Amino acid sequence: MDKNIRVKKYLLSAFLLILAGTVLSLFTGKYPLASALLGGEDPQAVKVFLALRLPRTCMALLGGFGLGTAGYVYQMVFHNPLASPDIIGVSSGASAGAAFGILFLSAGAFPVTAASFLGGLTAVALTLALTRLAPGTGQGTIVLAGIAVHSLAQTLLMILKLTADPERELASIEYWIMGSLNAVSLYRLPFTAVLCLFCLAGIFLLRRQVLLLSVDQEEGRMLGVAVEKIRFLVLLLATLLTAAIISLTGLISFIGLIAPHTARLLTKDNSFPTLFLGGLLGSFLLLSADLLARSVTAGELPVSIFTSLLGVPFLLYLMLKRN
């Protein structure tokens, strides 16, 4: 089969899956919406749909797409199939920031989001500053600096957890780290959405350069890429994207790792359609995981449980099939 047609088929299938998932997601939830919307007697139902159900579905689509794309970018830039936002400390920085927010600001949703966003950015700024200070410009330096900052943020998080009241704050911190789309609502979505779209647009505009970064650095330079500048810019966009998403949802594991790999195993290359497919698979994964997280039990479950439960078997299947 012609490769282009095959890739198009994958993209189309992903679109259709997402469409089905979106419809299902819009009509699944604790508030009895389906009958109320059709019957049209409950004015509350419309509000619930617009203020909670729709934003949550949008966040699942956008968040999954963002995490999948950011993961792809990290893996390309670092030439490392295991690279994820944690490699330069953004996740652990965001966690420490969220814990700080929960302990010292207020358990309210907005201060925690703001603190976690700042925490993620601080960690990355620290990583990049350390890289600047060190002689040499290889990716080795940035990874090493990232590991140092990651450990530092983890230590800080541990200290914060230790001082937390186990009944109240510690529980909140643990729940935050497990991730959930429960906090998403119409009032909280716009900032995150705008930031995500901005970063995604940037990454898509720079898609050629991202692909070139994945080849040898010298080769990239010969092909006319200002390697360091572009790398810095692309990393910044991917990091901002990740920080914007996880500051609202808490840590969501595996999507950034699994979605791009799955896409690559399907298309068998590193091209723009693969980047896009990675994003779509991320959307589908988060959409399905969130659907399960809010409907399996009467309460809310952490979304990360399901991103791993759903994503890992699929990745393993593709891996084994390839061999």
Place this chain on the structure above:
Amino acid sequence: MKKFISTFMILILALSVTACAAGNSAGTAQSPEQAADTGLSSSAAMQVTYPVTLNDQAGRQVVIEKEPETLVSGYYISTSLLLALNCQDRMTGIEAKAKNRPVYRLSAPSIIDLPSVGSAKEFDLEGCAALNPDLVILPVRLKDVFPTLEELGITVLAVNPENQQLLEEAALLIGTATNTLPAADSLFQSAKDSLAQLEEALKDTKKPAVYLSGNSSFLSTAGSNMYQSNLITQAGGINAAAELTDNYWSEISYEQLLAWNPDYIIAASDASYTVDSILNDPNLAQCKAVKNGNVYQLPNGIESWDSPVPGSFLGSLWLASILHPDEYPDIQWKEAAAAFYETFYRFTPDLENLYDRS
């Protein structure tokens, strides 16, 4: 004979409590009711004779050789029980963060500065051993440290006051161990009387739906299997989250809360958020409780009445006065609260300032 009656009575008082004075066998034809009747009417019969063997709430047999003169409590509920049993002067060690408990400050300020033996999270074995107490009372969840303490020659009594029944059993255990059975026996009487009175007052009223939000977030709540659910039902309300059957606080969504649409939202005593944050949350603007301004926080100025402490019945009485002000006016629970704390904790509570702002 006295010895014998005391032995048998303790056996009756709680299923998990057995007391065997040395050289006595408890097998007789006397019915449990008779024993309880004669026992409870005479406080002299409530004298404990040592050595006494107890089955503690971890299922261990604990022999207490003589009446303990020095006590360490590693859990706030057992500390609250010790205060109610007037044992504060025998305490030589206390759990961590004692200064955060207003009832200690009000009832026995001296215990706040006792050496800390840590918390259930981080127990300080050496610190506890250094105090060399006659008896250490610890929660069951610290069971890993029991063998070590015993090797050091320290007697450990494990309690597990996770609900009202277990709390009453724990009170009798501690009462027997510390020779304060009369107080342990009467401790829950006023609670039972007040709750019976309340039930009578509310018998024909309509029951509103009440959503109890947990300490960590107002989107966490207690299902019907949880101790805290009783607080609502005793106060003449229906737990809006009754369909949840988890044994711990469950996380729920805004949607779920709106679907339940409770008449009242009651925040836990130690909530890390404010009542205003619920009232001002735009996602909840359509919720009945928020629309009508029926959002309150359980008082925390004395104790957290949503945890199984002896005074927890006051949480139900307070809530009843919110849900049913006509049938159960404010003054009634305040009288009950004043009487309770004056009798068992030896202070007069300030019931105009119900919240600890420190």
